[in-house]
Amino acid sequence: MSAKVLITCQKDYIMAIKMENGEIIDFFALPYDDAVNNVYIGKVENVRNKQCFVRYDADRKNGILEIKKNASYKSGDYIRCQVKREEQGEKGAVLGAKITLPGRYAIFVEGIEGYKFSNKLDKRQRAEIMQKLPPPNGRGYIIKSAAMQADEAAIREEINCLNEKYEKINSVDCSRIKCIYKEDIFEKTIRELSASDLEIIADKKDINIKGADYYDGIKPLIDYYGLRGQILALFERKVKLKSGAELVIEETEAMTVIDVNAKACAYGNHFAINLEAAAEIIRQINLRNIGGFILIDFITHKKFKELYNQIKILLKNDKEKSQMKAIEEYSIIAINRKKRYNTFSALLYDKCGLCHAGKTEKKAYKCQKICEEILNIYAEKPFKNILATVSDTLYDEFIASAQFYLKRLPKKVKIYAETSACADYVLSVLDDKKESERGVLIGR
Secondary structure (H helix, E strand, O other): OOOEEEEEEOOOEEEEEEEEOOEEEEEEEEEOOOOOOOEEEEEEEEEEOOEEEEEOOOOOOOEEEEOOOOOOOOOOOEEEEEEEEOOEOOEOOEEEOOOEEEOOOEEEEOOOOEEEEOOOOOHHHHHHHHOOOOOOOOOEEEEOHHHHHOOHHHHHHHHHHHHHHHHHHHOOOOOOOEEEEOOOHHHHHHHHOOOOOOEEEEOOOOOOOOOOEEOOOOOOHHHHOOOHHHHHHHHOOEEEOOOOOEEEEEEOOOEEEEEEEOOOOOOOOHHHHHHHHHHHHHHHHHHHOOOEEEEEEOOOOOOHHHHHHHHHHHHOOOOOOEEEEEEHHHOEEEEEEOOOOOOHHHHHEEEOOOOOOOEEEOHHHHHHHHHHHHHHHHHHOOOOEEEEEEEOOOHHHHHHHHHHHHHHOOOOOEEEEEEEOOOOEEEEEEOOOOHHHOOEEOOO
16 A cells, blocks of 8 residues: 555644554644744844844744854844744744755755755765756755655746745845744645655645645544554553563653663564664654654663664664764663654643643643544444533633534534533433533534
8 A cells, every 4th residue: 555644634733644554654743833944033132142032923932043153133133033943841942043945855045055965865866966956046955865756847946936935035124023934834744744746635625735635524534544543652651562672762851761671572682672672763753753862771782883873774764863872881872863843742741730750631632532532423323412521621622622623523413511520521422302401502
């Protein structure tokens, strides 16, 4: 079965899944208000330790702009800046003064001239691609490896499009705080998954993706394709390996620690277990979008250099840049992976307010799951009325979620909601008209 991409539009975020033969091979999720690659006019609030603290959006923390050589800023200056990495926890977004505009085949880079090439392309491939490129005309671009498979017309069209975007950005006067360029979230999603040539199925009609097919079933798209279990597994601390060993993944704000645990392993070939673990670790890092400093504690064995080289090969196919170092005497490998977006887990979970170590589901995610359960119940056995009894703390969020997610149900189906002082929620299918008078009817 050929690979396909599923795009599901939730109330607060978009989720995209690349799957093949029923298995998730790539995954990407973003909130609709994601700011990476957006360009703003910001105001410098403070300058300290070769860093500017810039107010660029009233609803966001001040961003941090590193002051490069020959640049000079002072408080009160209005500057053009681009979000390079989303804000995380208490840290503001990382900003850049030079504009980069990514496309599928090329990246426009302000401040350079001519063409540079991805390190994945060899000398022969670079020469072949050069024949397809238009004159740079004083502009600068990094050509990506995807350009090898593209025809000349597609590459030239994209470069013209990137030039037009830059010209619009460059023409804006820097006189007040505002967003002057917002990258289309669907365009960003397709690019991140390298999915423009694949079959795309979306659960929203008015989606800005050329050639996407529309899924109009009652069941949530991920349940229709049987992927819910694999998605939920991305939030688990422990990942089981075929050998019986397991990975223990601990994410903190400062770093991610991954331990290879072989206590329950069926056999004692530590090198084979480490190789299996290495492949799964790189897969998990990619699917979970783990960035920053990653510390991996492997099982001690003699062939550590071979393991190190294997991980190096695996990282070549990673979409994010990374650096790697080994601490051989302790069988530890440290990876510093570029971090641009927050993890999928951060979209759906908050840090536990009691222990500050674990995590708890956000209200919006809890209510999304309740609505998806209602859709699955109806898909299995249609009903006339259903009552959702939800806790006081979830009630308002559930009403908003139901109005969004339950539009898929036929109009004749009535959904009622009431509050409860105890349980998170209880769903009751009601066919009796008197019973249906309980709760508030939710308009859709």
